[in-house]
Amino acid sequence: MNAALERGFRAVGAPLVAVGSHAFGIYSVFAQVVMALLKGAVRWREVVRQSYLIGNRSLFFITVTLGFLGLISVYQVASQIQRILPDFTMMGPAFIQLMWREFAPTITGLMIATRVGSGIAAEIGSMVVTEQVDALRMCNADPVRYLIVPRTIASTVMVMMLTIYAVFIATIAGMVLADVVFNVSPSTFVSLSMVSGQDVVLGLVKALSFGFWIPIVAGQAGLSASGGSAGVGWATTRAVVASSFAVILLDFIISGIGYTVFDL
């Protein structure tokens, strides 16, 4: 009976301990990143290199994803409007507002979480299993400061810029579809009448948070890799899952605070 009870506790407790230690690991990396930023210990040349890798290398990815999202969203909405009240004047403004507030930052964040998060975890994870991270420590280079801080700054800036670009691309794609399929003129579609400064601020705050947290979550997954190439694979999977989950969770929290506290 006691053995069965112990097995039961172990079965329930082990995953909880694993999640707890994972969360503490992320918090620890977050605290080290913040400390490094406060001290100004930043390798700016590496920030520029990472900005290129995260930003420029994601342009095609974001263009295709947000372009198709714009096309599909406008087609779905316009089809419904056409059946109920064939007045398309509010479609464009509402679409652009929705893009700013929700879709552009969140989809961009999710895309960066998969493309960049997996890359960060794989790169740092392979450095861990080949003892390069230990070599950094032996040379008195703090791995968080050396590897994660530049990626965090670059990702924060580039996700915000990519979000602005994403709104632009989705709007262009939606505008073209609305014009070609539903005969809505571009001047009617591209109207900022429903977009306020608060919508833009909310979208950019989300982008900033996603960009800040993705390298921290992915970097922690990479630093906790162990056991050779299989360990790197697990770390990469965990980085994608955890950073995507972080994007969804942050989106919910920021939207909630935006609606309830700041009336955004």
Add this chain to the structure above:
Amino acid sequence: MSGAAIRCEGLGKRFDDTWVLRDVDLDVYRGEVLGLIGPGGHGKSVLLKCLAGLLSPDAGRVLVDGEDLARLGPLGLARVREQYGYVFQNYALFDFMSVRDNVAFPLRQQAHLPPAEIDARVAARLADVGLAHALDLLPRELSGGMKKRVGLARATVGDPAILLYDDPSAGLDPVTSSKIFQLIARMHRPAAATVVVSHDIDRMRSVCSRYVMLEHGHVVFDGPEAALADAPESVRAFFFGAAHKHLEGR
């Protein structure tokens, strides 16, 4: 030989429920080259990482010049680590840096030297290990032996007071292994404490003045080769058997 540079007291290390090191007492003195031997998977590399502060002990402590590594904060650990050079088993060269930058890295991080002096010291140390021509190559363009030599150059470029070698001849052919051990002997400074982990006991005999053998995480022998006559049979069998095997392999 002066006082102990590193002292382990009752050192224990475990991974999950398995104790890899148990109650290890060990002194490493300045001026000596200590050979750490034993069967594979019995805790040698783990002990080396504990000596470097890369792994925290689960029991006992590691003292470097009297300071407990586990009690040092980040700044204290950084200060102590400036004394260290570490040659990793799998080279651990930074694959995104050239050979020049790999070897210059510890000097750039620690020594606060002018760039011209760093360049001169890097070039001189790479010439010492026979790689003066490889300054601008990337690690992926090097052979295994060349990677080991770059690792050795990186570990010794700052003339560290404590040098740790983790299986420096692993995966190398006999000729290259001999060259690596010749370099270890040449790089040894009289004031430095050096620990070499290796299975290549025959070649270790040319550089090591004392041996510690680990078996199942315990120290089963600690002394010079001359003391092996009084050692347990299993230790003598391992020592001379391993040396014999390497002689046959030549």
